[in-house]
Structure formats: C-alpha cells, structure tokens
C-alpha cells in the first residue's frame with residue numbers, strides 16, 4: 068500500500084526557491100513602490116516585518132477608488148527584552164522619524180513599529196542594526212525572540228539564565244547572509260548578538276552548508292522559546308514551543324526542565340486545532356541544553372506538517388505522537404538517552420512593576436504601559452516622560468512579557484526625581500492603577516493587524532473602566548487576576564491560560580464602515596501563574612455585555628470562594644466554564 072505524501076504548502080515553495088530568504092527582496096526593498104509583492108511579503112517576515120494596511124481607511128479608500136493605505140510593521144528582536152539607554156533613545160527617535168510616532172511593547176519583550184512607509188524600511192532596519200539591535204528572525208518560520216526574566220536582579224540565577232538565553236538566541240539565529248545583503252548592503256555588523264555565531268555550531272555530515280540547523284526550507288512554522296524560574300513564571304513559559312524551567316540548588320541553576328509543545332493559536336472552525344501548554348520532556352544540564360534543543364528543533368524541522376500551516380506547530384506533533392514517542396525520536400537524533408524531567412512545579416509569577424532592590428545597592432523600577440503602547444495623548448505624556456527618565460538618568464532596562472517597561476541601575480538618590488517625572492507626565496505607577504488593569508493585556512488588533520476580527524487594544528481600556536466598577540462594587544479590588552483580550556483566536560495576548568480570556572469572535576460594523584467592537588468568546592478558569600488552560604464560558608457575547616456577564620460570575624466568586632482561592636481557581640473548581648476548552652477540543656492527556 069503506497070502512502071500519499073501531502074503536497075507542501077505554497078509557502079514551502081516560496082521558502083525553498085528564495086535562496087535562503089532573498090527572493091526578490093533585494094530589488095523590492097528599494098524599488099520605490101509602496102508595498103511588496105505577496106511572495107516577497109512572505110519572506111519579509113523572516114526579516115522582522117509584516118506588510119499591513121490601515122484598516123480604518125479601507126472602506127473610505129475603496130469608495131474613492133484608491134488602493135489600500137499600505138505600510139509595514141517592523142519588529143525589533145530583543146532577547147530577554149533588554150535595552151541600553153542609547154538603544155532606547157534610538158528606538159524612541161525612530162518611532163517619530165520613520166513610524167507612526169508610537170512604540171509598541173509586545174507580549175514577547177520586543178518593540179514593534181507600526182505605520183512605517185515601505186520606502187523607509189531599509190533606513191529603519193539598517194539604523195537599528197548600527198545600534199546593535201536587529202529585526203532578523205523577529206518573525207518567520209524560525210526560532211523567534213527568546214523570552215527571559217527581565218528583572219535586573221544581581222544574583223547568580225538571573226545571570227545564569229541570561230547567559231543561557233543569549234547563547235540560545237545566538238545558536239539558533241539564521242546564518243544566511245541575505246539579511247545583511249538586503250538591508251545593510253552586505254555589511255555584516257559584529258555584535259548584534261552576544262557571541263560570534265561561528266564559534267557555536269559544529270557542523271555535522273549532512274547539514275546544510277548555509278543553514279546547518281534549519282536547512283533551505285527553514286522550519287515548518289514559527290518556533291518560540293521562553294526561560295522561567297519556578298517561583299516566577301513571568302515569561303509564561305508554558306505557552307512556548309520550547310520552555311526552560313530552571314532547576315535550582317542554593318541559588319544556582321543546575322539545569323533545566325525542558326517543556327515542549329506550547330502554543331495558543333487556534334481556528335474555532337477546525338476541531339483539529341487547539342491551544343496547548345507545553346509538556347515536560349526531559350531535564351538537561353546547563354552543559355547539554357543547547358545540544359538537546361538542537362535535536363528537538365531538528366525533529367520538528369523534519370516531522371512538522373509542511374502541507375497544512377494551521378496544523379504545523381510543534382504542539383500538533385506532541386498531540387499526535389504523544390510525548391514519549393517524541394522523546395524517543397529526540398534521543399535517536401542525539402544518539403543517547405536523556406534524563407526524565409524533575410517535574411518541578413511553577414508556584415508563582417511576578418510582573419516586576421514598582422520599585423525593587425537589585426541586590427547591589429541600586430534599584431529598578433517597573434512602569435506599567437497600558438497594552439504596551441508608548442505614545443503621547445492629550446493628557447498622558449507617556450512617550451515624552453519615559454524618554455525624559457532615560458535622558459536625565461541615562462538608564463537602560465528591559466521590556467516585560469506583560470507589555471511593560473523596567474528601568475534598571477537606579478541610584479537611591481534619584482528615586483524621588485524619577486517619580487516626579489512620572490507625575491509631571493501623568494504616568495501612573497503600578498500602585499496607582501487597579502489590580503485588574505495591572506494584570507490585563509490586549510493585542511494590537513485594529514487597525515493594523517490584517518487578521519483582526521474585532522477591536523482589542525483600542526477597546527480594552529474602556530472595558531476595564533466598567534470592569535473596575537464591577538470589581539469595586541463587589542469589594543474585590545485587591546484580587547489579582549489576568550484579563551487578556553485579543554481581536555481574533557490567534558491568541559497573541561495569550562488569552563487561553565488567563566483567568567479571563569476575551570477572544571474576538573465576530574466583527575462589529577458601524578454604518579459608515581468603521582470598526583466597532585464586535586462579539587467575543589469569554590473564557591474562564593486559567594490562572595495568574597499560567598500553568599492551566601481556561602475553558603469557554605460564553606460565546607458570541609456583545610462587547611457591551613461583557614461587564615454584566617462577568618459580574619454574574621464575580622458575584623458567585625465573592626460569595627462562594629474557598630480558602631483564599633483566586634478567581635481562576637474558583638472558576639476551575641466549580642467548573643463554571645465546563646464547556647469546551649478553547650478551539651473546541653479536549654486536549655490530549657499529558
């Protein structure tokens with residue numbers, strides 16, 4: 068009996084024919100047109116950019132017989148979210164000079180520029196690289212930005228996580244020269260990643276000469292990695308394809324429990340797709356974790372689905388094979404067995420906001436940024452205020468996976484002056500906003516995201532005003548629970564392991580064609596520490612009914628909770644959302 072091999076998707080053909088991600092990008096990057104061709108747009112992602120258009124203007128422009136208002140989104144890849152003062156100044160300047168004026172901190176510790184004219188992209192990318200920032204592999208079917216605890220705490224475990232994270236980021240960066248050829252006219256800048264890449268990889272027989280890890284077709288789909296501590300899962304490690312949980316002894320990292328197969332994206336109409344949290348695969352020492360990671364990624368490269376992109380993430384291999392068969396294949400690639408995971412549990416999470424001691428006499432300050440958008444509004448001068456802090460005190464820092472910013476290396480004597488800058492620019496400290504707002508996130512959605520069905524970033528602040536009123540009425544102001552909202556089921560703000568997930572379901576339209584919030588699916592029963600998926604509570608809930616729907620459940624929580632359980636734990640215990648898990652399928656047992 069012959070086995071039918073499914074036809075690879077069109078994107079596989081584009082990758083293969085691109086000569087290691089070049090395609091027609093060299094010409095198209097400078098041809099003066101306002102948008103890339105579709106095929107070039109696919110390759111563009113590997114270079115850190117998406118072609119977009121202003122969806123607010125679509126209807127109006129169509130009526131006027133005009134083409135879409137094209138621009139590009141450019142994502143800056145920042146392992147562990149770190150930046151220096153000089154890099155922040157540059158990031159900030161470029162937003163005004165070449166983007167739409169705003170900086171967007173992402174859920175993966177990066178910065179996105181929106182509204183960049185295509186003709187400015189080369190200038191933007193080359194300028195970033197000259198400041199040792201890069202957009203290489205910020206998107207595309209490769210290992211993406213690597214997440215790590217952003218807190219600048221001066222102890223061994225934070226330093227060791229940083230060391231392993233940076234080694235990982237360097238090891239899995241694409242090696243092809245296309246990026247440099249296209250955006251930097253062939254000039255390869257040293258030091259954009261911490262190590263000399265050539266030192267790290269020892270080629271073996273059969274490896275592709277240009278891309279020894281990825282090969283000509285790169286990976287079947289995006290691949291994401293996060294590092295976390297058991298007592299601080301601030302990176303939401305289990306939502307990644309590959310997760311590293313530190314195994315500690317006396318404050319030192321001995322090694323890592325490796326998790327595989329996390330991912331959020333789902334297509335509600337396809338029961339074969341679902342969000343999943345990573346499952347524990349093995350324990351690796353610090354000496355071995357890169358080698359084992361390379362084997363995992365190569366197994367994914369060779370066995371991931373290259374015909375159906377909706378089912379191409381690593382999580383589907385884990386679901387289809389089971390974790391034991393996957394482990395056996397990784398061992399086969401390695402040529403030896405691997406250790407069982409230690410099964411250390413995640414116990415806590417810290418958003419690192421507010422004032423904290425670094426452990427060396429200095430302080431760091433976490434400033435909440437609502438939905439990650441750094442810009443100036445009539446009242447709130449967020450962009451100007453943050454820049455003033457950087458300029459006046461020459462501070463670097465890091466972006467968090469909760470879309471916020473940390474400033475580090477602050478002298479005790481400067482704390483009051485920094486607080487004064489915040490106050491003068493109407494920037495709220497963490498202790499001045501509600502717990503609900505502090506733990507909330509929304510994805511960009513309208514008007515930039517081409518996949519958005521509903522509003523998210525623009526709608527959440529108003530929704531939170533109403534939810535805050537409900538929470539205050541019920542006396543629950545001090546409860547910490549996550550509310551995460553997205554404009555479609557792809558899950559960019561990680562709604563499927565939150566206490567309350569609000570996922571865009573169907574579009575709303577006003578008479579003039581402008582976007583208004585549509586309906587949402589409400590998910591309940593995840594929790595702050597991110598180790599459990601939530602479940603569908605109600606589907607197709609109109610935006611303006613979300614607060615009253617939540618009030619019903621929050622009232623039950625206030626009246627019936629036990630032993631200080633959190634809102635998500637309560638919903639899980641009483642199975643208030645006992646319906647389907649997100650995406651409509653039960654997950655395979657771990």
Ligand code: SRM
Nearest residue numbers: 173174175177330331332333509510511515516557558559
């Ligand atoms: Fe995402 C696609 C924004 C984190 C799952 N994501 C997109 C695109 C590029 C839309 C597109 O493909 O045309 C969005 C650009 C919108 C815009 O206008 O900027 C977009 N994703 C974001 C960001 C900016 C959301 C945010 O609020 O910060 C995050 C950027 C992270 C970064 O710096 O790299 C972002 N995306 C995530 C996460 C969360 C995470 O990784 O921790 C997820 C869920 C985890 C996962 O990958 O499963 C996520 N994004 C997706 C998916 C679904 C993937 C899937 O397996 O089905 C898509 C759609 C796709 O890939 O086809 C997507």
Ligand code: SF4
Nearest residue numbers: 510516519554555559
């Ligand atoms: Fe766009 Fe959907 Fe991601 Fe939101 S969740 S940014 S709407 S792809």
